Amino acid sequence: FGGVSEEDALKFVTLNPAKLLHLDEYVGSIKAGKHADVVLWSGHPLSMYSRAEKTFIDGTLFFDRTADLEAREDIAAERHRLIQQMLDDKKNGGKTQKVSSQRQYRHYHCDDYEDEAR
Structure with a gap:
């Protein structure tokens, strides 16, 4: 812990940052009311x-x-099920979409003043 006690090392990442941000009355340690x-x-x-x-x-x-x-595990099983369903549909002559690699990416520069939300 860099030559400090375990308690002080824990304070480096809990209570001390809370004190620096003037939030130590709310967070940084485990006490009633925090x-x-x-x-x-x-x-x-x-x-x-x-x-x-x-x-x-x-x-x-x-x-x-x-x-x-x-x-x-549930998400992986669902993903596998959906991919298998798409492959089966394709094999049975179902409609498919062509792969589109024409994605529009916006390049931002530090001099840009535009807001994307507009």
């Missing part, structure tokens, strides 16, 4: 091998790694 934004890690939170297992924002579960992995 916003309940918490991440549960698979290991030590400062280890590069640790993964976020669950994230709570304002006390509500926002991310769950187990549910995310299950959703990924």
Whole structure:
């Protein structure tokens, strides 16, 4: 941890930034009355091998790694089903669309004053 204690190293990424932003009365540590934004890690939170297992924002579960992995499997299965359906339709003479590589990309420059929303 760069020669500092574990507690100080954790403060470097939690409480100290909150103090610098003058938000430490709301975030930066776990205390009654503060916003309940918490991440549960698979290991030590400062280890590069640790993964976020669950994230709570304002006390509500926002991310769950187990549910995310299950959703990924469901999405992959649905993607496979749709691709197979398209291939079957093509094989059976169904209508297909030609591949279009004529995408219009806008090149932005720092001198551009136009707003894309207009």
